[in-house]
Amino acid sequence: MYEQIARESSSTEAALEKLHRAGAGPIEAIKALRAERGLSLAQAKEQLQNSPAWSREARNAELLHDTLWKALDEQDQQEI
Secondary structure, three states: OHHHHHHHOOOHHHHHHHHHHOOOOHHHHHHHHHHHHOOOHHHHHHHHHHOHHHHHHHHHHHHHHHHHHHHHHHHHHHHO
């Protein structure tokens, strides 16, 4: 289903918007872009992260990433 949306969309951004509205998660959207639009993993991730339709998810993922790294750094400092 998601691959069909990516294939039939007029552009990568249009595909991302339609995938978001269809309820695809980030991983599903990236897989669909790779399979149907010929993007590499890095290209598909970058397109998703820069997409206005996915801005909230990209921001939340970045916050989670930063929080996890901070927690790991704090844990390392406690072990020293």
